[in-house]
Amino acid sequence: YAGMIYEAGYRKQEWISVEERLPERSCECLVATNIGGIYQVSYSHRYKAFNALDTDEAKYAMLDVTHWMPLPELPKGE
Numbered sequence: 001y002a003g004m005i006y007e008a009g010y011r012k013q014e015w016i017s018v019e020e021r022l023p024e025r026s027c028e029c030l031v032a033t034n035i036g037g038i039y040q041v042s043y044s045h046r047y048k049a050f051n052a053l054d055t056d057e058a059k060y061a062m063l064d065v066t067h068w069m070p071l072p073e074l075p076k077g078e
Helices: none
Strands: 004-006 012-014 027-033 038-044 065-070
Touching: 012 065
Parallel strands: none
Antiparallel strands: 004 012, 027 038, 027 065
């Protein structure tokens, strides 16, 4: 199903609509845009903006994000 990412252990993560809620803290996440692109970007809780950093000097591109999800955990080493 295209609306989900499956992590190790088959735990699913679903896309979250930006109209439903935004991330609760600054983080890296996956986003889906209105033109169908999927990107890994920074989210700034301070500026409530995707593809942004929390610093005043940071320049960022405004993306028309429709949905987001936390990054999946990295695979564990053997």
